[in-house]
């Protein structure tokens with residue numbers, strides 16, 4: 424197996440390109456494909472300050488590394504989500520990368536600063552963990568970018584992620600989501616611009632990039648991801664891709680050029696008010712994040728069962744003190 428470019432020994436094949444690559448040409452391909460996505464979709468320019476949402480996984484560390492290699496002014500931002508050992512290890516990988524690279528990493532620890540973690544907070548708020556986590560991350564990324572004067576928030580969503588989201592949106596004809604599924608969302612009414620520069624590169628390529636660059640990332644999946652429909656969509660698309668290399672790329676990228684404009688929502692409402700608690704732009708008096716914080720940190724009633732114990736209060740419920748103490752602000 425020889426590199427299609429230089430005929431030196433190859434280390435990876437990319438079937439959708441019908442090509443093999445040596446380490447140098449593969450790393451160059453990753454940089455070139457990222458640069459092309461940034462340019463084609465006008466994601467940001469050389470003078471913009473970029474905040475990379477880092478999870479400690481391969482995609483976010485790879486996109487941070489590629490942006491630094493391309494000469495962008497990119498800092499990282501990691502959130503300690505309180506998902507047990509997984510969060511501790513993820514944050515440590517982000518710190519290790521930043522230290523090794525001499526890059527700036529901003530950190531927020533959810534339990535310390537907001538009084539809840541994703542596993543118990545989502546339960547208290549009656550949301551799925553991923554829904555509470557997504558809302559939390561979006562809010563904190565926006566806040567960090569606005570507070571820090573960054574021009575754009577970059578995430579490590581790759582081709583596999585975006586194709587899986589598209590697959591789910593098409594399967595259920597979520598036309599509103601299809602209208603918003605874009606690799607770049609412009610800044611509006613107090614929200615920073617958002618960009619996904621890895622849309623031309625797949626998951627396997629990002630893992631190879633990290634291995635070849637010696638970037639140590641967290642390999643384990645988040646324990647909350649089990650049963651996630653997103654993973655099922657990825658598996659379905661992978662089996663199509665195995666028989667028809669390039670199908671995933673065409674599915675997503677032809678959507679962007681041929682179909683996405685038809686779903687775009689003409690004028691997003693830019694007349695948002697401010698959340699009376701945190702000041703974030705929102706369409707209600709209190710934003711969804713502040714409502715989540717309130718519910719996630721409110722002590723939960725515990726059902727004692729059908730038989731009342733002697734001496735119990737005149738109610739069938741009482742307060743779970745361990746939860747209350749664990750979530751003390």
Ligand code: SF4
Nearest residue numbers: 552553556645647648
């Ligand atoms: S799998 Fe769900 S809970 Fe885990 S990090 Fe992702 S969004 Fe958050």
Ligand SMILES: [Zn+2]
Nearest residue numbers: 426429445448
């Ligand atoms: Zn080569």
Ligand SMILES: [Zn+2]
Nearest residue numbers: 698701710713
């Ligand atoms: Zn708020």
